[in-house]
Amino acid sequence: MKTTFNFFYFLLSDKIGKHGVSLMRIALSIIYIWFGVLKIFGISPAGDLVEKTVFWFKPEFFIPILGVCEVFIGLGLLIRKWIPKTILLLLLHMTATLTPIFILQSSCFEIFPYEPTLTGQYIIKNLVLVAGALVISGKYNKDYYTAMCLKKEQQKFAANLQTGNHQIIK
Numbered sequence: 687m688k689t690t691f692n693f694f695y696f697l698l699s700d701k702i703g704k705h706g707v708s709l710m711r712i713a714l715s716i717i718y719i720w721f722g723v724l725k726i727f728g729i730s731p732a733g734d735l736v737e738k739t740v741f742w743f744k745p746e747f748f749i750p751i752l753g754v755c756e757v758f759i760g761l762g763l764l765i766r767k768w769i770p771k772t773i774l775l776l777l778l779h780m781t782a783t784l785t786p787i788f789i790l791q792s793s794c795f796e797i798f799p800y801e802p803t804l805t806g807q808y809i810i811k812n813l814v815l816v817a818g819a820l821v822i823s824g825k826y827n828k829d830y831y832t833a834m835c836l837k838k839e840q841q842k843f844a845a846n847l848q849t850g851n852h853q854i855i856k
Contacts, residue, residue, distance in 0.1 A: 707825045710818045718760030725753025739786045769826040776819045
């Protein structure tokens with residue numbers, strides 16, 4: 687039984703090892719685009735929380751703008767060359783989303799710090815989004831982009847070489 691379990695687990699983990707970061711990137715994109723669109727159309731359940739947290743801005747303007755930013759973060763995660771800037775924006779956004787824990791403790795906790803309300807749980811789960819962003823940034827690092835640029839240059843060189851050979855033959 688253990689051998690069968692290990693066989694299937696290692697088979698799955700091998701596939702996840704190859705595609706897990708891409709799955710994380712797509713999942714974060716879906717979350718950001720979905721939640722952003724809800725804010726744009728004024729139907730986000732987090733609207734009241736945002737309004738209470740950022741009380742110095744008019745919510746009818748700020749919340750849709752926040753939604754647009756979230757949609758851009760989601761789209762930025764889908765476009766590989768935008769990932770470094772997008773991760774920075776995502777981490778700044780996540781820092782801002784943690785502020786209600788400090789300024790709206792009564793909304794976030796029944797008993798601070800160990801009994802969160804549903805709102806508090808909603809905010810605390812953002813730690814998973816931060817961890818996902820850090821995993822993504824670990825893959826899409828300087829070495830990845832250097833290799834990507836090298837691959838493009840090799841393709842250009844090969845295309846020029848083929849074009850050059852074709853002209854010589856004529």
